Amino acid sequence: MIKLADIYAKSIHYGGTSLLNHTKDVVNAIELFAEQLDYPFDIELAKKGAVLHDIGKAHPHFRSRISEYNHDSLLKKRHFESITHRHEISSLAFLSAFPEEEWDALIDMVVGHHKSVQNDSKRKGILDISTDERDWASNHLLDWDEWWECGKELLESFGYNCPEISKENATESLQYVRKYCQQKKTGWSPWRGLLKAADHFASAFNEKTSEQLDSLFEKPNLSFYYGSDRRSELYPLSLIDTSDARLHTIVIAPTGAGKTDFLMKRCKGRIFYTLPFQASINAMYQRFKKVVPNKDIRLLHATSEIVVKREGGKNYVDEQILQPLAGSSIKVLTPHQIASIVFGIRGFETAMLDIKGCDVILDEIHTYSDFSQAMVLEVIKALKYLECRIHIGTATMPTLLYKKLIEILGSSENVYEVKLSDAELEKFNRHKVYKHSADYDISELINLAIENKEKLLIIYNTVKGAQQAFKKIEENYPSVPKMLIHSRFKRGLRVNLENNLKEFYNGTKDNVGFKPCIVVSTQVVEVSLDISFDRMITQCAPLDALIQRFGRVNRYRSEKNIGKLKSVHVIEPKGNVLPYKLDILQKSFSALPENGAVLEECSLQEGIDLVYDVFDMKEIDIHLKFIDNQIVLKELTDCKKSVLIEALEIEGATCILEADREKYLLSNWEQRIEFEIPVNWKTLRGYVKEYEQLEVGSRPFVVPQKEEMHEKYGLELVEHENIW
Incomplete structure (x- = not known):
């Protein structure tokens, strides 16, 4: 009989965490998330979902995949390799341990916490598998009598009674799950986003999860920005009252006028501070770390993960937004990292929950154009729907864009508009x-x-x-x-x-x-x-x-x-x-x-309007999944690929130097960031046949540039030397 103590949630390459310890970490995380996120979750029900979500890892197929599991026979080994198994589906065989009125929420949390339930890129969602494989249910209950008691032990270790569940009962539960998923309509599932948030957090920190939770949802201490030494006639915005009751803000003022201080003083809760370039967020993060005493101030590096695969003799690209972990007092990031909300990319439900009701600062919004500008405007619509307080700062802005923003935010009654007088602007010449x-x-x-x-x-x-x-x-x-x-x-x-x-x-x-x-x-x-x-x-x-x-x-x-x-x-x-x-x-x-x-600073607006005399914004409607204040995507599903690769000029791919390859493989997720080099996908795609792509971290491409050349000039895409 398989024992709970012998079941692992992660392979040795990803920490070797036991199923019991991982489940404890997810329960601790989900309890805090359900309490702190701006949504009326039932905390006790959320904890049940956390306990249930990975029980299927006791299934022999999963145990075989993450360990040196020896099969009894070659025939059994071949059978294992021939079936598709998803541990989250096997977990739901234990639904009958809970009251029926809780089943739907539990399914939402568990069934899609790794994959779309349908149209998954590898056809591993429950509706994909059950369509492709006649024996999908029995495969997910393989050797049931050998491992179901592990699930019972796990449930009871958290205080939940688990009566005996026969294979027939388990099969009925899986059939219910399939039917429930088939009947899903368009929309989004907060329960799915909640479980994803807790699971990702626990997976990132493993045994350090509890200590990381302590400061996760602290409101930022902004007392620095209210100090008397921050007021000066040299910085005219510092003398303007920020206590206006209107929810949103638009500030137009020259560099050096005090925009950052002003925008920060307009915030009431947790802050998402966005800047247009990955390259510009480092400096702002360092500024916050020096003056804001909260422990959890976070810099989000990665925009997306690009995976190049080869099938039928052709390369094809799959991409996902890398979702940041939920929480933090201040996050410094680019708007592209919030874009999962409007494009329906994997993890968008977690992003919606995380940002809901927070303050969002969009700094230097004028720098976006074409597809990026269209994306940012759609993001602003979504942020307004999620009851965020939106604060926009810029040195310049075309009048046509300004009017569009006021229209989206709901007229001047909702927007505190701040500009400097011509006399003040003259001092900035x-x-x-x-x-x-x-x-x-x-x-x-x-x-x-x-x-x-x-x-x-x-x-x-x-x-x-x-x-x-x-x-x-x-x-x-x-x-x-x-x-x-x-x-x-x-x-x-x-x-x-x-x-x-x-x-x-x-x-x-x-x-x-x-x-x-x-x-x-x-x-x-x-x-x-x-x-x-x-x-x-x-x-x-x-x-x-x-x-x-x-x-x-x-x-x-x-x-x-x-x-x-x-x-x-x-x-x-x-x-x-x-x-x-x-x-x-x-x-x-x-x-x-x-x-x-x-x-002349006072003449810049006239020049900007001459340059941008037409509101030239590319249409991205075909890619949008957030339209007219609703998600137009089947619940529990994601989009496989976004507009970000094809249309937006972003640093969507990652490279590392060949000299760092082994260190990267052996490092944890935080250490790997130090080795990564962001590269625009359009720049890199001509080299995909030339470079190895690793299967870990952000799937970086390995470039054979010499270390000393990189330190002087940065990444240069060079070819491997031929060895004869």
Whole structure:
């Protein structure tokens, strides 16, 4: 007879956790989640679902799969390999241990906590299996008499009485589950989201689950932002009252006016702080960690997991949003990581529960365009439905977009709108603009900056362009301190680079006034990096993005430097201008002053409206699963693939260096993050045949770049050396 003590929930490669201990962790997690999440869950019923959810791991098929299980015969081994077994379906054979009025909620929690019940990508949902395999029920009850008492023991160890369950009773339960799932309509199941949240949390922390729960739902302590030293005429937003009773907020003000403080002071509960780029969230996370004393402030790195598979001689791509664990006082993330709600991607129910009723800050919303802008607007609709308080901050915004946001949020009666006066804006004039032709040799400007002992920031629109330019600067200016920063560095290395940028090249701490230096970058510096340079050379970008870039020059405000101007140089767009559109860049270039004229802050709105004179938003309706305040997807199912790969320019794939392969395989999920390099899928897909893809973590592609080259230049997609 199989004993409960011998049953494992995870293989040795994933922690070797016993079924009993894992179940205890999930029960502890679900009790807190059911109490704290903004939904009227029955806590005792939730705990029953947690106890039930993994009992099917006592089934011999599961035990065989995660252990060195020896079959009695070759025939039995072949039979095992021929059947499809899902442990969550076997778990529901124990339904009759609970009152019938609880069955539906228990099924919602258990049957789909790993797979869609239907149209699963591997056809392993209960409706897929029961359609494909005539003996699906008996397969899930294989050797029932040998293992059902393990389930009975587990239930009774948590205080639930379990009378004898015959195989016939168990079969009837599974048939009920199948019929129940067949009758499901469109919508979403909060019970499924709850169990997923608890199971994922317990799986991530194993034996440390209980200690991690202590601070999980703390409201952030924002006392720092209310300190008297945070009020100053230099930061006009700090003098404006934030206690307006309206739910939502839109703030338009220049970089350095105090938007972050203002938006944080508008929050009442847990906070989701979103920024447009993965590259920009690191700096904001570090800022919060320094001033907000709560233990659980979380940075969400991964956007999605892309898996390349090969069938019938062809590659095909499957993708899922990597769901963040529920809870935390403050989460710093990109809106793409909330997008599972509107696209119905796996785990969307957990994301809905987690964010429901919270404060959501959408910082620098103007940076989105095309599909991304359409996605963000749909996300805002979903957040409003989920009773979130929505706070939008931006340096600039097209009037057409502004009107659309007011329409979605429910008129000015619901939105606290804050803008600075022209007189206040005039104090933020700090740049004089020079425009140069596309073939202009920037070495003249570099030489000028070095001669003047200036900190020089050079920005390119692509990683490749920045890498090529940096290599030339290395050759031509060997003695000048210099660095390269962009999105394609290992995450751990990126943190070091950003700290180096702020503390050394930015001239702070022990290096105050250290000049000259050269920093070459991409648009990763546009948002949230607290740096101030003396001169900028930049390729042309959309006007709103340029304004953000200019905000990294002459950024720090004091009584002495108000009215002082520093130079920004913009190179005319020409030819291939990816990732942007040529017509937008041409309009933006034309809207800028020239010959060293002052960039007037009070005139920026006029320029933005000239550039964005049409509300050009791509249609994404075909992909949406949240429409008109409801989920138009069959309950307990997910979408297999989202619009994110095909349409949105996001860092959707992950790479690691070949030198880190073994360390990555042996590391836990937190340690693996340090080795990962985010890459846009469109950039990577031409190399999928060239690189190995690992089956663990975020399924990274292994790139054979040498470590020392990566530390200097970041990821360069190189081919394997042929060995003859």
